[in-house]
Structure formats: C-alpha cells, structure tokens
Amino acid sequence: MSIKAENLNYIYSQGTAYEQYALKDVSFEITDGEFVGLIGHTGSGKSTLIQHLNGLLRANSGTICYNGENIYADGYNMKALRGKVGLVFQYPEHQLFEVDVFTDVCFGPKNQALPKEEIEERAKDALRAVGLEERFWRQSPFELSGGQKRRVAIAGVLAMQPEVLILDEPTAGLDPKGRDEILEEISELHKKRHMTIILVSHSMEDIARYADRIIVMNHGEKVFDAAPKEVFAHYKELEKIGLAAPQITYIVHGLREHGVPIADDITTVEEAREAILALLGKTDSTKKRSGKKGVSKRAEGKAEQRS
DSSP: OEEEEEEEEEEETTTSTTOEEEEEEEEEEEETTOEEEEEOOTTSSHHHHHHHHTTSSOOSEEEEEETTEETTSTTOOHHHHHHHEEEEOSSGGGTOOSSSHHHHHHHHHHHTTOOHHHHHHHHHHHHHHTTOOGGGTTSOGGGSOHHHHHHHHHHHHHTTOOSEEEEESTTTTOOHHHHHHHHHHHHHHHHHHOOEEEEEOSOHHHHHHHOSEEEEEETTEEEEEEOHHHHHTTHHHHHHTTOOOOHHHHHHHHHHHTTOOOOTTOOSHHHHHHHHHHHHHHHHHHHHHHHHHHHHHHHHHHHHHHO
C-alpha cells in the first residue's frame, strides 16, 4: 500500500491577476506503515497538500496514485478512497455535527452501508482507542473540551478503519498534558494497527519524537524529505524558511561549541539524556581510575620512606 504523488501542481485563482501556486511540482511516495511528519511555515502548502491525498482537492496537473491506481482516472471511486485515507482537520468543529458523541462517530461507518451491529462496535472500538471515557458518549460533542473534541474527531475517522490517517495540527491549542496524551494515542495506533500516519505539526519536538521521516514544505515546494536527524542537521537552512530545529538541537550544538564531545545528530530530549549520562559515566570512571593511580603512587612513596 502506498501513496505516490508525481509533479503535483495546484494553483489558486488560476488565470487571474491573483494567480498563485499553492503546490509546485511536488513529488514523493509514502509506503505502508510509515509515520511521516509534514512541516512548513504558515502558507507553505501543508494543508493544501494533505487535502489532495484523499481527493478533497484536485491538482491542476500531476498525478496521485493510491495502491498503484491513479485517483484522477475516470470512474475512480473517491468515496472508497476517503474511507481508506482518513483526514482529521485542525479544527474538530468542522467534523462534528451530530446530537451526541456516539452518533457522530457512527456517521462514517453508517455511510459505508455496514450492518448496525458492526457500525456500533466500530464506534465503541474507536472511542476506546482514543481514550474517551464512556460517560461522554451520550453528550453533545459541542459540550466537550477542546482535547475531547479532537478525540471524537479522530474516533470518527478511525471508525471507518482507514489504512492511512492524516492529522492536521491535532494538538493545536491543547495544554502539554492533553498534547502528550493525544500524540501517544496516535503513536499506539501506528504501532498496534500498523497504520500509516501523516502528521502535520508546528512542533519540531513532536515531529522529532514520533516521525520516521519528515517532508518540509516552503512556498508550495518540497525542500527536504528525509529522516529527522538528516533534516534537522540543516537547521540553519530551516531557519531561513521560517522554521527551526527542536530546542535540544541548539543545546547540543552549544555544548559542542564549548568542547563537550556529544553527537551532533541528537534530536530528542531522550537521546540527549542518554548521551549526557554516557559522557558522565565515562568521566566518572576516568576519575576513579586516576584516583586509584594517585593513591597507589602515594602508597609507594610512603613505603620507600619507611624502608
């Protein structure tokens, strides 16, 4: 299973004085089970790009293939595609509209013409997967907190059992605890269900921690497409396009400038912690060895004096 984009172009207000490229010759392939981070400054084309991947927007030129089939081919089943490539928008209110949470999550599988028992079972499984307690299931989704609304929106897509889950800024506006909980749940979905995840985020720390690969967009063009360590090694180039590396990257480079022999490709706090502990362990063992040598020399000197 894969999504493959080739020379994708999308133009706003084409043929007018306001014509502007939102996507320009964008090509990439995302294979089964990848966790891909998509980053870029506001207006870089991120949201436009992900709306192409399940056919919500149609490119002016170029192709998108899902599992080897061109989604722009005559007769292609876009409804089936949207069941396989699920998109969770940045603002959950755009996806919530039913009288209660459970009914809302049932909406997607209901449109797939599934039996009532299967629809309800899928909804229950999806709500449990996102960690929403059963006491909220019969409440109006609009009475919930921001984090709970996001859980409902994600559950509504999960209930359709997609192969690819695309999330546009799923933690925007949440407190640190809520952000961590949702990202951990997304990570668990990736691990347990082998689901392909495409995560759009402004948080370099989150992308560095969870993504296997990062695609960087700038003014509608793809500028980097590689593993996090390789992408963040270009932190000076990222700064020029309005982005940055994770904060720990700058700390590590600062340590190196002061002579600390720490690896320069560290991108997460966990990696930095391990590297620093390893250095401290090495330093401690060296001190112990040098200390023992000092004691030995002093002992030898005293023995000579006594003799």
